[in-house]
Amino acid sequence: MTGVDVPRLDDTAVVAVPTQHLSADDIRVLKFAACRQLSRWANRPDLDLHQQAQRATLQHVVRVLQQQAFVSGCELRGGG
Numbered sequence: 001m002t003g004v005d006v007p008r009l010d011d012t013a014v015v016a017v018p019t020q021h022l023s024a025d026d027i028r029v030l031k032f033a034a035c036r037q038l039s040r041w042a043n044r045p046d047l048d049l050h051q052q053a054q055r056a057t058l059q060h061v062v063r064v065l066q067q068q069a070f071v072s073g074c075e076l077r078g079g080g
Contacts, residue, residue, distance in 0.1 A: 022073050022076065023073045027065055027071075030065060031062055031066070034061050038059065038062070
């Protein structure tokens with residue numbers, strides 16, 4: 001998701017190279033993380049406005065990621 005770790009030529013550090021796609025496993029991890037956060041926020045009347053907006057966005061994200069089109073992963077493209 002964030003990139004692939006690629007060792008530098010001098011072996012002193014690791015550099016993250018951005019990936020161009022999300023694998024099926026990446027999609028499953030994102031859905032799990034979103035669902036976990038949603039369960040933390042379930043039935044909490046004390047969420048502030050920002051958290052309420054985040055919850056609504058996460059609910060939308062989970063619905064989108066559950067679509068059949070994402071079962072095998074997806075290609076990432078820059079917007080704009």
